[in-house]
Amino acid sequence: MPPPPRRATLRDVAARAGVSAAQASLALNGRGRVAPATAERIRRAAAELDYQADSRARQLRTGQRSAYGVVIRNMRNPFFLDVLSGMEVRAHREGALLLILSSDYDADREAAALRRLGAEGVGGVAIAPIGRAGRLTEWIPRHPGIPVVAFNCTPDPALTGAGGTVTTVGPDDGAAVSLALGHLRERGHRAATLVTAPLELAADWGREEEFHRRCAEWGLRGTVVRCPLDHASVARMAAERIGRARGGGGHEALVVNSDHLGTAVYDAARSLGLRVGRDASVVGHDDLPTSALLDPGLTTVALDRALLGDHVMRLLLSPGEGTGADGVRLPVHLVERDSVAVLDT
């Protein structure tokens, strides 16, 4: 009986070609001095055995790395899918692999994921961090030379100062806020509410600062409310605020950081027997596929998600290339639909 078949190894190829393993390696990588005839024999042997170098062994020896880690906040948000897709396209072009983990908005899981990726010998880590800097600041100096790209968050000096090559890429927070607030202002609004995550989870505090600045500049009454970013919590919070505003003869205009939460606001309005775009206003973020289909359509601040993914991957593959101190800020645009009421002043 033949031995149980196993994947062909370099020795097998060498043996079949009647040559040493060293020659086989050199020939297949086209590196050393190998007689043309021998090289050909080796290549044929490799082809016949369908030889493929064990990537683990190779990487162990050479120290090079071809897998890249991606830590996202959760796997159910279509937003990430498009980002991943953008990353995948470029990764495929460069022969890189993507290891995908979810932190699930949990700091411990995030830390565990990072540890794991470190052990796995990954060539870089793209992460949508939760909270400000967090455990990432500890990880970075312990993994020197491994580029980190933080995406979808505000550039954090604590991070870039941690020693490694850290780049941040995300939407241009300033522009996003301006767009949302500008739109509200144009439609006659004098007040706006920014809905953001609890302090320990929020990674886009830049947007918040920008919000205050703009409100001051434009004389809007700006409020920031922190709220767990799940559907139920946001719906509850929105219902409460919309109700209160209406009671006082006012009008609640919410700016939420995802279209997912926009729909929560719709539900809140509906539960109050009110209609978004008339009795209350929302501006979302991301322009998800569902947003155009809502009734009324959700006005939202959008960016090219695949482009975001592409940038992330590019920065992972050639770190720090052509980026300023505060990373890459991607252009955003407003998708104007009907979720913002026109107020006559």
Place this chain on the structure above:
Amino acid sequence: MPPPPRRATLRDVAARAGVSAAQASLALNGRGRVAPATAERIRRAAAELDYQADSRARQLRTGQRSAYGVVIRNMRNPFFLDVLSGMEVRAHREGALLLILSSDYDADREAAALRRLGAEGVGGVAIAPIGRAGRLTEWIPRHPGIPVVAFNCTPDPALTGAGGTVTTVGPDDGAAVSLALGHLRERGHRAATLVTAPLELAADWGREEEFHRRCAEWGLRGTVVRCPLDHASVARMAAERIGRARGGGGHEALVVNSDHLGTAVYDAARSLGLRVGRDASVVGHDDLPTSALLDPGLTTVALDRALLGDHVMRLLLSPGEGTGADGVRLPVHLVERDSVAVLDT
């Protein structure tokens, strides 16, 4: 100047604990005979250095594998996102990692992805195959002992017979077709059209066979049309068919294999100035988030996508456990909305 910092290695830990690398390894893995005091010293050293065993080296030595490959058809379909999410949850519980690649409906890319995963030393491969069996049949015998789970496709004898541990998990095609056709029949339809991918891409031919069987059984006029499964092609095809049916005084009822394509039918109807659910009918598959928001709501055959992912991952981790010859068929249910017209006969 101190040497450039690198990740701590087992030797470093051993050195710091004043002991040999072997003892360090044994102590950290709790395997051999090591004095309690020494073990403690080693553990402390490891903790101080934040040591984490290099997974590549370990796997090279032990032959164990902890990464699993996932080859999906394309990354932009939210369907896969939920499947991935389901996989990720279980993978995380078992300490497994997910390597995600996209075949992009291209046989060569699929083959390349498989080769790559083989070289990467994955512990198993989950794949949503394109076409019937395809290159997968060559890959399997060359990678003995590596479980393969084909998902979202009809069980293929060519695959299960290829030597390895191959399991198929997907929706119960029979039930899905029955549900769709049954619904049409209840609403007075006497004819139905199944839209499916071109032969070389279709992985769910079982559904087609079932379609014919049911149509015969229920006396429906069943047509199968093959069509590239992108929005434009389906829209064109649908417009053509709907127009023709109407011209002949009939009514076109399409069964499409994804809600993505359902929206293409909506567009086709709209371009003809017609309304789905009245002038033409569609039954989709998957119940995507957008489907409920369409106007009229898209009637669709759905399954629990996270459960699918969970099954896939479970079968990857403990191959062949409690599964019959034709794999796991998941229950499906009909989400009844308004995209199917009621015909009075």
Place this chain on the structure above:
DNA sequence: ACGTTGTGATTAAACGATTTATCATGGGGG
């Protein structure tokens, strides 16, 4: 006093690839 047993530690070999140093051989030039 001496072999036995057992404990705790070390040495060394492996995993599969890459790469440096070494070696054999034959031809050409002095």
Place this chain on the structure above:
DNA sequence: CCCCCATGATAAATCGTTTAATCACAACGT
């Protein structure tokens, strides 16, 4: 005739880990 060099091939070290084989040493029984 001898030396040197180019060419093509090989042996051996290495990456970081695990693990089988070995070893040092003390305690113990007879």
